[in-house]
Amino acid sequence: MLNLISAVAAAGGAAAVGPPETHCKTGTKMTDSKYFTTTKKGEIFELKAELNSDKKEKKKEAVKKVIASMTVGKDVSALFPDVVNCMQTDNLELKKLVYLYLMNYAKSQPDMAIMAVNTFVKDCEDPNPLIRALAVRTMGCIRVDKITEYLCEPLRKCLKDEDPYVRKTAAVCVAKLHDINAQLVEDQGFLDTLKDLISDSNPMVVANAVAALSEIAESHPSSNLLDLNPQSINKLLTALNECTEWGQIFILDCLANYMPKDDREAQSICERVTPRLSHANSAVVLSAVKVLMKFMEMLSKDLDYYGTLLKKLAPPLVTLLSAEPELQYVALRNINLIVQKRPEILKHEMKVFFVKYNDPIYVKLEKLDIMIRLASQANIAQVLAELKEYATEVDVDFVRKAVRAIGRCAIKVEQSAERCVSTLLDLIQTKVNYVVQEAIVVIKDIFRKYPNKYESVIATLCENLDSLDEPEARAAMIWIVGEYAERIDNADELLESFLEGFHDESTQVQLQLLTAIVKLFLKKPTETQELVQQVLSLATQDSDNPDLRDRGYIYWRLLSTDPVAAKEVVLAEKPLISEETDLIEPTLLDELICYIGTLASVYHKPPSAFVEGSRGVVHKSLPPRTGSSESAESPDAAPAGVQPSEQPAVIPTQGDLLGDLLNLDLGPPVSGPPIAASSVQMGAVDLLGGGLDSLMGGTGFAAPSTVVPANLGAPLGSGLGDLFDLTGGVGTLSGSYVAPKSVWLPAMKAKGLEISGTFSRQVGSISMDLLLTNKALQVMSDFAIQFNRNSFGLAPAAPLQVHTPLAPNQSVEISLPLNTVGSVMKMDPLNNLQVAVKNNIDVFYFSTLYPLHILFVEDGKMERQMFLATWKDIPNENEAQFQIKECPLSADAVSNKLQGSNIFTIAKRNVEGQDMLYQSLKLTNGIWVLAELRIQPGNSSFTDLELSLKCRAPEVSQHIYQAYETILKN
């Protein structure tokens, strides 16, 4: 029976109707089993006769039998023409059944399916809107290419139907059709019709249009289908109040993608979305929370409304926790993000996260996580009491996590550390094996955080040495013994006992044991010489593990050459461990906040990291806060040629980061005379290599010597060109326009290192002028810089030289010479430059946009004849027109100003009172750009300049225009 059912289900597909228990049902109870009675030979023939019967009832029974046979996997496709004949009926149920049949067999019988088209077309004009809607709905489900073409006309009609029920069904049908044949949908202009439906008068139509567009947009991330403006937003907000709960979810998710233009607009949207927080459907609530969390970012914290909104957000989030466990789980994953972003929302709601013993395990673990995030001095006593309670529960995973949580509380809330330690000691006394092991692991962290404070407990820990059987716990215990060897009388015995089974231990334990014994030796050299020799030989001679061998050799060398240095290295003071180790990185958190309520929020990963194919790497970001004190930090003046909205951004996600790292060209940048520079370059590479290496897992770092020659071939030509540039550009010593410095990497994103800078071009050489400021409390040194591959091959021509370490609150100005011989990769936007900066603390990444005029070379003046020929030669499609607004300069002034930045005027004409300037420029990669500039002299009311650009690579035009504008306006 069961086999039969699964066979049915598999065969039935979209229209499967599984057979209920055929054996036990008879006439007394009317179930659907009657259609599954066993059949004799010639059944198809019988059915055929019945289908063609004159009696309506007989016909319908026959169709039901056909459907039933179909679902048990019998091939009834031979009846196709007969069934399709039944399609023309007034009986709705019969029609539905025939449609079911069609959906199933159309694919296998495309030629016959065309027979049905006529009926569809007819049904789409039926006076009954239910039939029209049903027809258009079914049409979309027939996934046969041949048919889809015929269905465009009826669909177009239905999209404009007078009945909203038909329109909303047709909207979904566009999404279905797009799934089958995207090109057809675009060609037929259905997308535009769909966009029009967003302004439909019926809220359900609006909601379905939004839903369909969102689904289509997901497969076309760049298509900009849901281009929202204040008017459409207003329509969506109106529809929001009146459509069904599901429609509300689609609309809210769509709203969340909108970027309000200012804080006032953000507030008004928030006000209209807030009532959704009281909806009974939790998905509506969470989508509303997403919109509010995102737009709140734009509101000033001093605003009364901000506080009100914070208060309003708490109750609905708590209410989600009283729903079914599956809903709770998703809610908790999202709350986890929300409390990291805005802990103030739920800080008084700690108790709702207390665990009930019959919660499913996935809910328990999430609640525990949030409890720790909310733990503070005010509530720590309560939290600890709860955690201690959990540590005696039955579920092992949960108990472990609870013990760990106690340790995390100790590290997070300093005042509670003592209480946490004594709680942990209590738990160790229970002697429950896994509790003891977890406790020891967290106590190690507590020692790291509060050195020389709780060492009195070591004795208790040592008592439990024998019961430890998990690598992590053993490693932790060994670390403790090694670290405090001078206080543990029998440390050598303890460590020796571990050494016996050295080869059976896991790597983690082996490494820890090696280090611990070396520490012990450095502390008590006299009595432990034998031990250390034993461990060193075990590690270096008998081990296959390269990590272990390497570490063993390093220690051996250190100890044999310079014991004093060894002491300094091995017993160095350790940096304090950070407060919370498992916080989500802020930029990722900001992105995830934009994905509240989606799968991304459940996995805590951006969709690009896991959604199949990751079609669109469209990163969402929180809107910048406006009108608040925080905006003071962001630069007022963006670099030249950069629109204000594109402020320097730290490269966003982890997923991205990895990609960028791998793209980073590690080969040394080659400067003018390559041989002379190479030794210096090596240094720079090494510096960076160290940092990047560890991030990349040790791959991708090519030895410099092999990379140099590879890079040499190509750049030589342009290097010579550069030399010529030098001579050619002697006359223009003044150099081109330099924008004021702006902040590229804010201190808060780079552990205290703030970098601001700008680009300049002087006498044929490009340089990046940097101002490094140390806003951290520790000295910074060992600076190095590297660029990612970029559109014009910009690369540092020399290492970043900061001669003295940078003390806190000190700044240093550096001019980094650049060349354009690095590897080339087209970026978007074209002038995007991704930069990695390393110092002794970490490696940081940021991206910035450089003004294109730094790439205008000094020999960019074209011969007149050449200019004319080239202008004609370049096809007209490549011509781009721009307007430079309000530039009250005369033709000569313009010409002079542009000449300074290597834009050369070749000819000047006066046509009908207007000055026409013909200009040329050349980019470092040899691309010529020709320009025609129209100026109306002496007309103070009309000061706009008209610029036409022609270039063989039209994508640069936009940036050239920006360069023009920047130069002329400064």
Next chain:
Amino acid sequence: MIHSLFLINCSGDIFLEKHWKSVVSQSVCDYFFEAQEKAVDVENVPPVISTPHHYLISIYRDKIFFVSVIQTEVPPLFVIEFLHRVADTFQDYFGECSETAIKDNVVIVYELLEEMLDNGFPLATESNILKELIKPPTILRSVVNSITGSSNVGETLPTGQLSNIPWRRAGVKYTNNEAYFDVIEEIDAIIDKSGSTVFAEIQGVIDSCIKLSGMPDLSLSFMNPRLLDDVSFHPCIRFKRWESERVLSFIPPDGNFRLISYRVSSQNLVAIPVYVKHMISFKENSSSGRFDVTIGPKQNMGKTVEGVVMTVHMPKAVLNMNLTASQGSYTFDPVTKVLTWDVGKITPQKLPNLKGIVNLQSGAPKPEENPSLNIQFKIQQLAISGLKVNRLDMYGEKYKPFKGVKYLTKAGKFQVRT
């Protein structure tokens, strides 16, 4: 959007599948079975599972897993809410949401699923509309259908679907016009060893049964609406009116529905109607322990506490229990280690007590964990938060309806730690 749905029973058989787009092979469920195996307990299967090409979002209801397959980034809550709605609809149509009920009505199930989603987008999920489209099965109707050949599919366009009140059908007619409201409150609480409250809150709902002809416009007001500060509303309620006047004003759906659900959490407002005195101890190095539990009334506002049932998950080492109950009866399941004590009504004069000996496996160490006591109870004619309905007014229709309000307090997740 939602791509496919599989229904799986507890023994791991896929007994129904439905696809709204292309067909997804059943083998995708293997990932689900894998997770199920890992989770040991059916309740512990994670609701969101990712597979190389799909995501599986599931709920567990009435011993059936509803496993949906999705392919694109979809809000998981949306899917979970929808799946619960499907289960609710089956419950509504067939009286129970069980494997047999679904198999017996497989054609209706398919018709329902077809109507509820179109291409993965929810289409009609309101029971009022669905019932107009697809008539629920009754024995009478199926007999009549089989004789006359009429169908259980509606012939007309469901009227509510297009109006501004999609939850109500037009042309409702009753001879007796009635409106009933049940105010039901559940107390969720954790009581610690010493008897003090660690956490307590009230989850309240107002369930309504409205059988009124025409288009009635109701407003329901409370004596103390200020109690309600965290409320979720049925879409029919006018939010503005509530914001300004604290009155529930609405045109109701026809039949049974949940009007509002609310939460009262301020600690001082939550009265705890029972207390538990307990003594559960296991002796070191002996295979027995003692068990002694007494339940008594506390803050019960003068009402009787009834339907009291205590369930305890005893530690694994417990072999058997030898107890005497002063009232009611108890059972102990030696396989699941669950002790259930059906107490009944609490009379303050003679407090119910259950005590005796616990037998442990010989040689097993003394159990570390202390069992939590799970208590259920009911108090009729009382909303423990003190919420009281003031009056119900009806506009828009001429007749005089019969009105009724019932109050009930129950234990929700009420746990006493020992």
